[in-house]
Each structure stands twice: as C-alpha cells, then as structure tokens.
Amino acid sequence: MSEEEKRLQEKIESGVFSDSPDERVYQQVFNSLEKEPVYTLPRNFASSVVRKIELQQSRSLKREYFWLVAGIIVLLVVMIIATALTGFVPSAGFLSKISGYKGVFLFGTIFIFLLNWIDKKFIRTKQTTL
Amino acid sequence: MIDEKALISRTIQGDLQAFTLLIKQHERLVAHMIGRLIKNNEEREELCQDVFLKVYDRLGEFNFQSKLSTWIATIAYRHAINHLRKRRIPLDHIPDEERFFSSFIQDENPESLLEDKDMDDFILKQIDLLPTSYKTVLTLYHLEGMSYEEIGAVTAMPEGTVKSYLFRARMLLKEKVKKYIAKEEWL
Numbered sequence: 001m002s003e004e005e006k007r008l009q010e011k012i013e014s015g016v017f018s019d020s021p022d023e024r025v026y027q028q029v030f031n032s033l034e035k036e037p038v039y040t041l042p043r044n045f046a047s048s049v050v051r052k053i054e055l056q057q058s059r060s061l062k063r064e065y066f067w068l069v070a071g072i073i074v075l076l077v078v079m080i081i082a083t084a085l086t087g088f089v090p091s092a093g094f095l096s097k098i099s100g101y102k103g104v105f106l107f108g109t110i111f112i113f114l115l116n117w118i119d120k121k122f123i124r125t126k127q128t129t130l
Numbered sequence: 131m132i133d134e135k136a137l138i139s140r141t142i143q144g145d146l147q148a149f150t151l152l153i154k155q156h157e158r159l160v161a162h163m164i165g166r167l168i169k170n171n172e173e174r175e176e177l178c179q180d181v182f183l184k185v186y187d188r189l190g191e192f193n194f195q196s197k198l199s200t201w202i203a204t205i206a207y208r209h210a211i212n213h214l215r216k217r218r219i220p221l222d223h224i225p226d227e228e229r230f231f232s233s234f235i236q237d238e239n240p241e242s243l244l245e246d247k248d249m250d251d252f253i254l255k256q257i258d259l260l261p262t263s264y265k266t267v268l269t270l271y272h273l274e275g276m277s278y279e280e281i282g283a284v285t286a287m288p289e290g291t292v293k294s295y296l297f298r299a300r301m302l303l304k305e306k307v308k309k310y311i312a313k314e315e316w317l
Binding site (some may be wrong): 005006021022025026028029030031032033034035036037038039040041042045047048049050052053056063077108 | 146149152154157160161162165166174178179183186198249250253254257265268272284286297301303304307308
C-alpha cells in the first residue's frame with residue numbers, strides 16, 4: 001500500500017482534507033463505515049438470555065440432586081452388602097474411648113463452622129468485588 | 131447509572147437483573163461483531179446468546195486488566211471464528227495479497243450495482259466481501275471506536291498488522307467505490 005494512500009486516510013481521519021476525487025471517495029467510505037449495520041438484536045434479547053441461564057441453572061440443580069440421591073443409595077447398598085458379607089455387628093463402644101475429649105471435639109466443630117462462615121461472609125465477598 | 135464494577139460483582143453473586151443490565155450495555159457490540167462475521171441470519175441471534183452465556187460463566191475470571199467491552203468482544207470474536215471453523219466456512223485468509231487486491235477490485239456483479247439504492251448499501255455489501263480479519267478490524271475501529279491496541283487484544287494480532295489491515299481494507303473499498311462511480315457515470 002502506497003504512502004500516498006496512508007497519508008490520504010490520515011487526512012480524512014483528522015478532518016482536514018481538500019476536494020480531490022480520491023479524498024471525496026475516502027470521505028464517503030469513512031461515512032459509510034460509521035453507519036450502523038442493518039442487523040440488530042430483538043428487543044427482548046436480554047430477557048431470553050436470562051431465561052436460558054435460569055433454565056441451565058435449574059437443570060444443573062436437578063442433576064446435582066440426582067447424583068446426591070444416587071450416591072446415598074449406592075452407599076447404603078454397599079454398606080448392606082458389606083455388612084452381610086463380613087458379618088459385621090455395629091457397636092458404639094469406640095465412642096467411650098473418646099468421651100474424655102468432649103471439649104476438644106466441640107471446639108473443633110465450632111472452629112470449622114466459624115472458618116466457613118468467615119470465608120463466605122468476608123473473603124469470598126471481597127474477591128468478587130475486586 | 132450503576133457502575134460496571136458493581137454490576138460485575140452483583141452478577142458474579144448470581145444477580146440476574148444486574149446481568150440483564152450488562153447485556154443491554156454490550157448487546158450492540160456483540161451484534162456488530164457477530165452480524166459482520168456470520169452471514170446466516172438464523173444463526174446470528176443464537177450465537178449472540180451463546181456469547182453472553184459464556185460471558186456469564188466466565189465473568190469470575192475477568193481481572194479488570196482491560197475494559198469489559200474488549201473482553202466481551204474477544205469472546206464474541208473467538209466464538210464467531212470457532213463457529214466458522216466448525217462449519218468449514220473459509221476464513222478468507224489472504225495468501226496472495228496482490229492477487230486478492232486485484233480480484234476484489236475487478237470483481238463485478240452488475241445486478242448488485244443496479245440493486246443498491248445508495249452508496250451506503252453498496253459499501254456495506256462490499257465490506258461483506260472482504261476477508262474476516264479486515265471486516266473485524268473495520269468493525270471494531272469504526273463502529274466501536276476501539277484503539278489499535280484494543281483491537282490487537284481482541285484479535286490476537288500485532289498492532290502493526292491491525293493498522294495495516296485497516297488501511298488496506300479502506301483502500302480496497304475506496305477503489306471499489308471509484309469503480310462504482312465511474313460505472314454509474316458511464317450508464
């Protein structure tokens with residue numbers, strides 16, 4: 001592309017130009033380039049996108065529930081089969097050994113819930129507002 | 131007016147009303163990008179919707195290093211290019227520029243000359259005949275007012291290439307218009 005063409009285009013962009021045929025044609029081209037194309041989106045475009053998102057979210061929630069229920073069922077079935085095969089008799093005797101550490105277990109549980117609450121309330125909110 | 135950062139933050143937290151406002155702010159940009167690159171009218175709206183679904187899914191990854199409009203334009207551009215590739219529609223690479231230049235300028239379609247109501251229609255039709263990269267650069271520069279740097283970020287082209295494509299595309303259009311005018315005077 002010649003330097004002359006570049007110079008002409010730069011002149012048109014800066015708004016300073018004479019009335020030569022090339023410059024007039026360039027002016028026409030620049031004007032047309034700034035015109036809106038014919039294609040526009042329908043007025044309800046944003047709401048149809050949002051509807052699609054809601055649909056996806058409800059499907060994904062249903063899928064999650066399905067896997068949760070399926071997981072619990074599989075776990076129960078495996079537990080029953082394992083108990084039947086090994087002849088295991090459930091006993092809560094092991095709890096008597098740790099009954100002396102009630103305070104530690106209570107503190108641990110509260111501490112985990114507190115950390116989780118701080119994470120949700122402050123850390124995640126801060127990250128999303130950045 | 132609610133600022134963009136607040137809208138982004140609210141959208142990430144799941145506020146779909148905030149996302150509706152974000153869509154309304156940027157739908158014109160996406161429609162321009164998709165409208166210029168995809169010729170099939172029926173596919174355009176669906177592709178525009180897909181772009182915003184991607185924006186919603188990935189908004190948490192937006193790091194404010196660029197303008198949101200540049201980031202959305204990048205998603206729209208890549209989505210359109212991927213769509214063209216999937217459909218095996220040629221991306222109009224310019225293997226031999228000299229040959230492409232002369233064939234573009236020489237190529238005549240007398241029917242289209244007669245059909246065009248005015249010069250704007252004629253020029254818009256000629257833009258459609260340009261290679262994808264030229265069309266993209268013209269759209270982002272003239273319709274969206276993006277800088278060379280921003281266009282480079284959207285298209286992954288070096289700034290020099292963006293500038294060169296822009297100048298060449300406008301020169302091709304000028305030559306075509308000159309030919310059109312000469313023909314009209316002759317008729």
